[in-house]
Amino acid sequence: MSDLNDLSISDARDALRRGDFTAAELTAACLTAMEGAGALNAYAHPTPDIAQARAAAADDRLRTGDAPAMCGIPIGIKDLFCTEGVASQAASRILQGFRPPYESTVSRQLRDAGAVMLGKLNMDEFAMGSSNETSVYGPAVNPWKVDDRRLTPGGSSGGSAAAVAAGLCLGATGTDTGGSIRQPAAFTGTVGLKPTYGRCSRWGIVAFASSLDQAGPMTRTVRDAAIMLGAMAGHDPRDSTSADMAVPDFEAALTGDIRGKRIGIPTEYRMDGMPEEIEALWARGADWLRAAGAEVVDISLPHTKYALPAYYVIAPAEASSNLARYDGVRYGHRAALAQGDGITEMYEKTRAEGFGPEVQRRVMVGTYVLSAGFYDAYYNRARKVRTLIKRDFDLAFEAGVDAILTPTTPSAAFGLGEMAQVDPVQMYLNDIFTVPVNMAGLPGIAVPAGMDAQGLPLGLQLIGRPWEEGPLLALADVLETAAGFVSRPGKWW
Amino acid sequence: MLDLAFTPPAPKVIAGAREDWELVIGMEVHAQVASAAKLFSGAATRFGAEPNSNVSFVDAAMPGMLPVLNEYCIEQAVRTGLGLRATINLTSAFDRKNYFYPDLPQGYQISQLYHPLVGEGEVRVDLAPGVARMVRIERIHVEQDAGKSIHDMDPALSFVDLNRTGVALMEIVSRPDIRGPEEAAAYVTKLRQILRYLGTCDGNMQNGNLRADVNVSICRPGAYERFRETGDHGHLGTRCEIKNMNSMRFIQAAIEYEARRQIAIVEDGGKVVQETRLYDPTKGETRSMRSKEEAHDYRYFPCPDLLPLEIEQAWVDDIAATLPELPDAKKARFVEGYGVTEYDADVLTAEREAADFFEAVAAGRDGKAAANWVINELFGRLNKEALAITDSPVSAGQLGGLIDLIASGEISGKIAKDVFEILWSEGGDPARIVEDRGMRQVTDTGALEAAVDAVIAANPAQVEKARANPKLAGWFVGQVMKATGGKANPQAVNDIVAARLGL
Numbered sequence: 001m002s003d004l005n006d007l008s009i010s011d012a013r014d015a016l017r018r019g020d021f022t023a024a025e026l027t028a029a030c031l032t033a034m035e036g037a038g039a040l041n042a043y044a045h046p047t048p049d050i051a052q053a054r055a056a057a058a059d060d061r062l063r064t065g066d067a068p069a070m071c072g073i074p075i076g077i078k079d080l081f082c083t084e085g086v087a088s089q090a091a092s093r094i095l096q097g098f099r100p101p102y103e104s105t106v107s108r109q110l111r112d113a114g115a116v117m118l119g120k121l122n123m124d125e126f127a128m129g130s131s132n133e134t135s136v137y138g139p140a141v142n143p144w145k146v147d148d149r150r151l152t153p154g155g156s157s158g159g160s161a162a163a164v165a166a167g168l169c170l171g172a173t174g175t176d177t178g179g180s181i182r183q184p185a186a187f188t189g190t191v192g193l194k195p196t197y198g199r200c201s202r203w204g205i206v207a208f209a210s211s212l213d214q215a216g217p218m219t220r221t222v223r224d225a226a227i228m229l230g231a232m233a234g235h236d237p238r239d240s241t242s243a244d245m246a247v248p249d250f251e252a253a254l255t256g257d258i259r260g261k262r263i264g265i266p267t268e269y270r271m272d273g274m275p276e277e278i279e280a281l282w283a284r285g286a287d288w289l290r291a292a293g294a295e296v297v298d299i300s301l302p303h304t305k306y307a308l309p310a311y312y313v314i315a316p317a318e319a320s321s322n323l324a325r326y327d328g329v330r331y332g333h334r335a336a337l338a339q340g341d342g343i344t345e346m347y348e349k350t351r352a353e354g355f356g357p358e359v360q361r362r363v364m365v366g367t368y369v370l371s372a373g374f375y376d377a378y379y380n381r382a383r384k385v386r387t388l389i390k391r392d393f394d395l396a397f398e399a400g401v402d403a404i405l406t407p408t409t410p411s412a413a414f415g416l417g418e419m420a421q422v423d424p425v426q427m428y429l430n431d432i433f434t435v436p437v438n439m440a441g442l443p444g445i446a447v448p449a450g451m452d453a454q455g456l457p458l459g460l461q462l463i464g465r466p467w468e469e470g471p472l473l474a475l476a477d478v479l480e481t482a483a484g485f486v487s488r489p490g491k492w493w
Numbered sequence: 494m495l496d497l498a499f500t501p502p503a504p505k506v507i508a509g510a511r512e513d514w515e516l517v518i519g520m521e522v523h524a525q526v527a528s529a530a531k532l533f534s535g536a537a538t539r540f541g542a543e544p545n546s547n548v549s550f551v552d553a554a555m556p557g558m559l560p561v562l563n564e565y566c567i568e569q570a571v572r573t574g575l576g577l578r579a580t581i582n583l584t585s586a587f588d589r590k591n592y593f594y595p596d597l598p599q600g601y602q603i604s605q606l607y608h609p610l611v612g613e614g615e616v617r618v619d620l621a622p623g624v625a626r627m628v629r630i631e632r633i634h635v636e637q638d639a640g641k642s643i644h645d646m647d648p649a650l651s652f653v654d655l656n657r658t659g660v661a662l663m664e665i666v667s668r669p670d671i672r673g674p675e676e677a678a679a680y681v682t683k684l685r686q687i688l689r690y691l692g693t694c695d696g697n698m699q700n701g702n703l704r705a706d707v708n709v710s711i712c713r714p715g716a717y718e719r720f721r722e723t724g725d726h727g728h729l730g731t732r733c734e735i736k737n738m739n740s741m742r743f744i745q746a747a748i749e750y751e752a753r754r755q756i757a758i759v760e761d762g763g764k765v766v767q768e769t770r771l772y773d774p775t776k777g778e779t780r781s782m783r784s785k786e787e788a789h790d791y792r793y794f795p796c797p798d799l800l801p802l803e804i805e806q807a808w809v810d811d812i813a814a815t816l817p818e819l820p821d822a823k824k825a826r827f828v829e830g831y832g833v834t835e836y837d838a839d840v841l842t843a844e845r846e847a848a849d850f851f852e853a854v855a856a857g858r859d860g861k862a863a864a865n866w867v868i869n870e871l872f873g874r875l876n877k878e879a880l881a882i883t884d885s886p887v888s889a890g891q892l893g894g895l896i897d898l899i900a901s902g903e904i905s906g907k908i909a910k911d912v913f914e915i916l917w918s919e920g921g922d923p924a925r926i927v928e929d930r931g932m933r934q935v936t937d938t939g940a941l942e943a944a945v946d947a948v949i950a951a952n953p954a955q956v957e958k959a960r961a962n963p964k965l966a967g968w969f970v971g972q973v974m975k976a977t978g979g980k981a982n983p984q985a986v987n988d989i990v991a992a993r994l995g996l
Binding site: 081082088090095098100101102104202203204205206207209210211237238239240241317318320321323324325327329330331343347367370371372375379 | 554556557559560562594595601653790792794800
């Protein structure tokens with residue numbers, strides 16, 4: 001048997017229920033792995049005391065037979081989630097020292113289901129970034145590497161992806177505004193699911209772009225994603241955008257039978273300059289699904305090319321407003337003031353010190369696109385584009401397509417620091433395949449499907465109909481099995 | 494709905510140094526929704542609580558907190574819209590109005606710019622019997638209030654009280670249909686009256702629960718009519734907005750000052766600059782707060798935390814069915830049904846509770862007499878003692894009983910005032926009081942004749958004078974009343990005196 005911390009959630013669950021080992025032992029294995037993984041910088045705030053206490057409580061529940069699927073499963077929580085009494089600072093200096101007196105709905109549901117929180121995971125500051133390099137904690141590092149090049153685990157849920165890939169937890173929460181779950185999953189050979197917008201409550205999650213943000217599970221297997229999503233999802237009256245819909249048994253949807261399903265291959269995702277190996281992997285993915293009995297058809301999503309520019313109007317616009325509350329008045333960082341400084345200086349100095357460059361860039365872009373005289377040209381136009389993008393998907397689904405297959409990212413993980421000198425737009429291009437899914441509010445899942453020539457993982461993305469995470473997971477499960485991706489990064493840290 | 498006929502008043506004209514000017518006024522009234530909880534959080538709205546005690550995590554804009562709409566506040570706003578005969582928009586939406594201020598924790602106010610809950614309506618503003626201005630309502634939107642910054646507690650520090658943060662407001666926006674300072678005050682008074690009838694706002698201006706932003710411009714006579722015909726604002730002058738007025742007196746004074754200020758500028762060949770101004774009540778002046786150039790760019794956009802607000806016509810109909818009778822209808826009914834004057838009907842309907850009191854008194858009695866007693870005796874006394882109608886020591890039943898005693902001739906009006914005094918200070922049943930204290934009116938003709946004869950016999954000189962000048966007969970009546978301790982029926986005494994004197 002492999003180390004306990006490398007188990008899948010489903011295997012660990014079964015073993016815990018059988019009494020093969022205790023939640024305390026499983027948790028201890030993860031905590032030990034975490035201690036030895038400082039080089040990955042995955043955890044910003046480890047919480048071993050909480051973990052041990054919750055593991056003990058989970059063992060009590062397991063003994064009484066009152067053990068939901070996540071009971072005793074050690075997980076990491078992205079720093080974007082507010083966790084009661086535990087530092088929650090969205091990887092930003094501006095929330096330094098902030099310990100919320102409340103627990104986000106998603107992390108509370110996981111806690112209530114018996115999951116064991118190991119700590120808070122590194123991420124890009126306010127979830128703005130695709131490489132984890134905008135974090136105030138410094139970047140999380142990908143456990144996969146090529147020679148001595150340290151690679152990004154992707155972002156913004158980079159700490160989550162690194163921790164899952166390196167066995168520093170059995171699963172982790174992520175959030176995905178434009179690809180922040182799926183891109184890091186692809187870069188680390190893990191599974192990342194962004195549910196339908198409204199499936200998981202946003203209550204208690206530090207907001208980036210409210211109309212796009214969605215929490216989801218990051219795991220090592222599709223089955224684990226199904227199990228974990230079941231505990232995270234559900235209607236929350238405290239989030240008006242949370243859907244009042246029943247949460248199905250996602251794991252039960254993994255029947256292995258996808259015969260007759262129609263899979264769309266969108267022509268517009270065939271980008272110029274896309275690496276050949278990604279193109280080849282995509283074709284292979286289609287073959288695997290076809291071999292399993294699905295029908296693969298070409299489809300058109302004509303407004304795809306406008307998704308990224310529209311996203312980079314809408315997301316910053318919402319962010320500029322959402323981040324206005326970080327003003328140094330009530331919590332978090334407040335700049336030291338000089339004699340004679342007034343409220344304006346307090347705002348300016350606090351926000352200049354508290355926000356990193358990428359956050360400042362997006363706040364400025366967002367402020368600009370909402371200003372008088374530019375609103376129609378940018379924000380309103382972007383909203384219209386968003387409607388068109390959504391309609392593209394609607395039409396495809398109406399035409400009988402059950403899911404859409406695309407690459408997750410246009411490349412494998414890149415080196416840390418490599419993007420520092422290039423135009424920020426180059427970094428934004430990482431999200432080209434994932435952003436349209438957020439714009440349309442659809443569920444999307446990244447599944448590890450192969451390796452590039454350097455031996456780095458590559459992912460495929462499946463996009464599903466709204467609220468059909470179950471059927472989507474079933475397809476992902478078949479894809480995962482067919483791909484047979486079982487590689488784990490060699491331990492170098 | 495039964496409404497009284499009216500004609501509009503002439504607009505106020507101010508004579509400048511060179512020519513005459515008219516005023517054009519539009520108002521934005523912020524009315525705090527009467528509700529136990531805030532618009533988007535469960536925190537209480539109670540006034541006067543310890544600073545920062547009615548504050549939820551949502552109000553304090555803690556990270557990750559989300560607004561959840563309080564349905565009751567929407568019901569109240571719909572009720573208000575119906576009360577102002579306005580269209581209710583079944584689909585509306587919330588927008589964020591972004592600006593930085595310490596008493597605005599979110600850094601934005603959630604409001605309704607693009608799709609307000611309530612559309613066009615109207616308010617009839619009564620100015621004198623038969624004279625009223627119909628002021629059009631453009632819209633009512635629902636929004637959050639801000640907190641309170643306190644700058645005078647410490648020489649170096651400012652403090653913030655978030656108790657008011659997030660309390661629901663209705664912003665009631667009028668068209669520029671108000672034509673003078675008195676009309677402006679009357680408009681706010683009428684709005685306040687309607688809101689209080691509806692129970693949607695307590696109208697407490699001192700606590701800031703009702704406050705007005707006043708837009709004032711001036712124009713030459715005739716220009717306003719051209720604006721109304723064409724809808725072209727170009728016919729009107731440049732407006733200035735006077736912010737945050739919470740007194741009827743200050744509203745009038747500020748408009749008066751502001752109009753004269755603008756007239757002086759224009760007559761000197763200058764141009765009025767569009768800006769936001771503040772009224773300084775101690776100096777009686779308005780002063781510039783910020784110019785158009787300095788105006789905030791609020792960067793409004795749809796609030797992504799809230800879905801569009803969809804309400805059903807059936808729900809609106811249910812609310813409409815529970816609407817109370819409103820002042821205009823009640824007033825018309827009082828005039829028609831009780832025969833009271835429009836002026837008296839105005840006084841009687843000013844407050845719903847007072848109108849109810851009047852109706853209880855007037856039931857089955859002479860309306861005019863009831864109005865007279867309620868207005869002159871009861872309201873007069875309540876005003877003097879600064880009591881509300883609900884605190885009246887004299888009940889409607891008691892007052893009605895008193896009026897019955899007058900009607901049946903058992904007591905005179907004068908004695909009735911004494912009985913009222915007893916009711917006020919001691920309480921009791923009016924008939925019993927009259928009985929027990931021997932206050933019944935003397936109508937026995939024999940007794941009265943004897944009293945008259947006695948006075949005539951004792952005052953021969955006065956008799957001579959009265960025969961020469963019949964107006965002096967009243968002196969005899971007075972003497973008889975005095976002699977009978979006021980209990981004599983004055984009309985009967987009058988008749989006997991006249992007969993005895995041969996007048």
